[in-house]
Amino acid sequence: MALIIRATVLILTSLACAQDYDSSPPVYPSPLTSGIGWETAFTQAEAFVSNLTLEEKAQLVTGTSGPCVGNIGAISRLGFNGLCLQDGPLAIRQATYASVFPAGLTTAASWDRELMYVRGLYLGAEFRGKGSHVALGPVVGPLGRSAYGGRNWEGFSPDPYLTGVAAEHTILGTQQSGVQACLKHYIGYEQETQRNPGLSVDNITIEAISSNIDDRTIHELYLWPFANGVRAGVASIMCSYNRVNGSYGCQNSKTLNGLLKTELGFQGYVVSDWGGTHAGVDAINSGLDMDMPGPIDRSQNSSFFGGNVTEAVNNGTLSAERVDDMARRIMTPYFYLQQTNFPPIDGEEPTLNDEFPPYEDQFILGPSNVDVRDHHAQLIRQLGAAGTVLLKNTNNILPLQAPKTIGVFGNDAGDLVDGEYFSGSTFQNQFGFEYGNLPVAGGSGTGRLSYLVSPLEAIKGRAVQDGTLVQYILNNTLITSPGGLGGIVPVPEVCLVFLKTWASEGIDRVSLEADWNSTGVVHSVATYCNNTVVITNSGGLNVMPWAENPNVTAILAAHLPGQESGNSLVDILYGAVNPSGKLPYTVALNESDYNYALITNSTELVETENPNAWQSNFTEGLLIDYRHFDYYNQSVAFEFGFGLSYTTFNMSGLSVAETVFGNISSLPDPVLPVPGGNPSLWGVLYTVNVTVTNTGNVTGATVPQLYLSLPQIPDVGPTPVNVLRGFDKITLQAGESRWVLFPLTRRDLSYWSVSIQNWVIPSGSIGINAGFSSRDIRQSSQMTVV
Incomplete structure (x- = not known):
């Protein structure tokens, strides 16, 4: 049955100019943080920064050698013992007596929000126990545009909705343990090949791959899970190695100042990937707040930041206000997560950094080989099975x-x-x-x-x-x-x-x-x-x-x-x-079926003398993974969301209801976004309800899934046939039925309008499809949003 539901077009305050496919328009200045959501900690950070000298501020934003993968040196006179940053998304990478958790890919295959959260909670507890203030994870970039991506497994899924939910719950768990999460890699980092610049045969610098992404695609695919992470209050975001529309990810003012800090209202700090900084003042003005590992080519006396920050402020090429903002962004999460009282760095860690001894007096070390594994093996075993x-x-x-x-x-x-x-x-x-x-x-x-x-x-x-x-x-x-x-x-x-x-x-x-x-x-x-x-x-x-x-x-x-x-x-x-795991990707019939998004690599590129030869045009737009196969009605071996059980399930009784927030015009738009963007985007406008029944003979868990079919939007490229917009994992005894509710937010019902430069709820009929995979739809309806 078709439902006609009252609504209006969502038009938010325009915060960015239109983006060309092959360029990154400048967005300056870098927005100042006001610590939204972290007000008390922001006040503490302001007081701390006001007591710093310019040299100390430069030290705070510049990595240094030390016992951890990344280090910010201590400022002892103010009682600040520095920061320890450690890999990675599934373990304290190099640490002894620490757990190795299931990968992000496995976690996504569980489709289990609770397990996602607990995994983050336990990871955070282990990082804290080892004295690591910052955990370099979770990963949502690469999203998984190409099936060949070497780091896809570190992230969750090529579906932005599933990845966004997994990232959000991981961040909430990690930071509940008092450890800063660092969401990475921002943005368009979808291949390893030529991710960094290199030298040609004639010693010409060949720039890193440029991910060329249109405005709608970057919003609806690659920025989507970062919005979830910012809304969850993530402390930091790591910018990526690649270029985006011709500009390096760690000095791209459009993506950092425009999308991240303005449109999404990000209040934390942007840290470079290790060696991903290619400029000093230009990167800072474009939105980079912390340079890692600090030195260039392991030379402690050479840095894009460091002394160059001090010199640039003194000669007027960099504003003191911008440096203060960098420092406040770094210190606010530190105070918010109460890291003033933090365990010392594990004494075994100095072996991880060959250049540590000259800087030993900057860091407080504790006992060696601290065992932080606790009872986490039980969760690891449970999640490993849930993701099978x-x-x-x-x-x-x-x-x-x-x-x-x-x-x-x-x-x-x-x-x-x-x-x-x-x-x-x-x-x-x-x-x-x-x-x-x-x-x-x-x-x-x-x-x-x-x-x-x-x-x-x-x-x-x-x-x-x-x-x-x-x-x-x-x-x-x-x-x-x-x-x-x-x-x-x-x-x-x-x-x-x-x-x-x-x-x-x-x-x-x-x-x-x-x-x-x-x-x-x-x-x-x-x-x-x-x-x-x-x-x-x-x-x-x-x-x-x-x-x-x-x-x-x-x-x-x-x-x-x-x-x-x-x-x-x-x-x-x-x-x-x-078994209750579901595929977080599509298994196609043939390898050639994934040719819609191949890794950019060829003999001509490898042998090029053209500095800007490496270009990857995301011409497939929104159509990756199941979105591609569904749009072209292509047969697959096992579809997205598919997974069998030792029992069987059915679904019935789909209904749609408008919520108290359904009158869109009653919600005022703020002058500036809060973390995650305009808060009205996250308001639940409708709920979809279904009944799920275990029709088999044994207890089992399943994942009812909700997909929306938005109408094709004229003149903006293909719109996917179906997009995931809800899921839940439920356990049912044999013969048991349960009512499942899927909330739909404004963002869920919207597309990004390039012309309006905002999220818009489309006119026309929206299909509502509930089932147990992207192609196992058991209940359908439609609603017309007027």
Whole structure:
């Protein structure tokens, strides 16, 4: 039934000029923070900054060598012990006696707000216990425009709504523990290839890749989750390496001053990615507040900030007011999170920074090897299972019922053989470690494992309980060689094949199939064993050319589950946990189906002598992942939001209701936005309600999802057929029904108008579609917003 609901076009105060596709118009000056939402802390920061000398202010905004990945030196005369910034989004990367949590990708696959929050809470507790004031995460850039992105796994999902919710809850949890979250990387950072400038053969500086994004796309896709993070009160935002429409992300006045600090009302500080600063005064005036790691090329005496800040203020090229604003932005979250009383930095940390000893007197160190893991392994195991997606389950082969024989195959099944820290040379290793389970991928987003429960270890433990015979071959080369499985006797009742896909900062993927001849491994095992279950641990999505093989009876996408990897998986395999994960991306039928957004790379670019040759035009606009496949009505293997369970669910009784805020014209527009933008954008205008029923025989959790179909907007490019605008995770006993409510905000119902330069609720019919995936729609309706 179609509903006609009273509304008006949402037209907010215009805060930015129209943006050309290939340029970044200047926006000056950098807006001053007033500490909205942090008023008491802002007053404390004002008092603190008023007592600083100009040299001390310059020190406060400039990184220095020290025990942590990033450091701000102490100002002892005022009782300020400095700041410790540490990687990363899923662990205190290099720390000892710390947990390695499931990756952002796994967290998104759980579609569970509570687990997202608790993960952030526990991460924050561990950072605090190690004396780290700032946790460099969560990640919402890359969003995942290209399936080949080497760091997609650090973030959550190519869907901005799901990513925004995950980021918001992670930030709230982290900062509840008294640690500053740093949302990154802002903005348009969608590939590793040429993310930084380099030198040509003729020693000409070739600039970093420029992400060229139109105004509507940047608002509705790439800025969307940052708005969630700013609204959640995130302390800091890290600007990215790449250029945006020709201007470097850390000195782009349009994106920093215009979008972030003005339109979104961001009150915290912008910190550069490490080495992402390319100017001093120009970057500062464009909105950069803190330079990391501070020195240029590891030379402590050379910095874009530091002494240049002092000199620029003294010679009049930089205003003292701007420097004061930088300092207040840095100190306000410090006081807000009560970091004046903070644990000392773990004494083991100096080993992480070779240049630390000359600056030892700037930092207070505590005991070494402080154990901060607490009881967090329980949450890691739970989230690892919650983020595992059951994609296929022929004849309900899963859960396993104490089989007499099991075969385990593949180089992803066993324990690690090359150490427990996924970094170092693997930055440049396309396939990472050959042997051992992949609980996390590589680069600055990784973590130092204090232990790993491998799948084979956990399966063996369960086999003892059931009296099961376990046979295994972990050498992929042997598995795919003629007669390679001949030593497995008898043929197992069930064969478990473990595949993995390496990914890392600094490199982009070159294939979307799992690594190490994965297709050959599945083919060999499935030919030998007609009951083959495939499990993937992957730093991103995989195409699965073997998915329709009739001998492949079940598929589990286990993603990157962290240190409890094997336990999480066995919980699913044997039914201790009913799978409830849903895909946070689309699995296409063919790798070529993702050609709508490829990594920009070619022989001509690699060999270029043109400084500005590296250009990536986001011509697909809003149509990435399921938005692309739905718009072009393209068949896929497993759609966005899909995931099976050991029970079944149904949905009924969709209804739409206008809220007390439905009269849009009754809400005045503020003169300036608060954190997150104009607050009326977040007002709930309507609610959609459905009833979900567990129609199976066992208790299980599911994720009802809400998609909106906005009308096509003339002359602004394609509008997606459906966009996610609500979800909830609920657990139901067999036969139980529950009412689920999806709130719809103004932002949810709007598109970004380039001509008006504001969010606008479109005229015409809006489709309302509720179901269990983007293509499993069970209830539909329409409403006409007049």
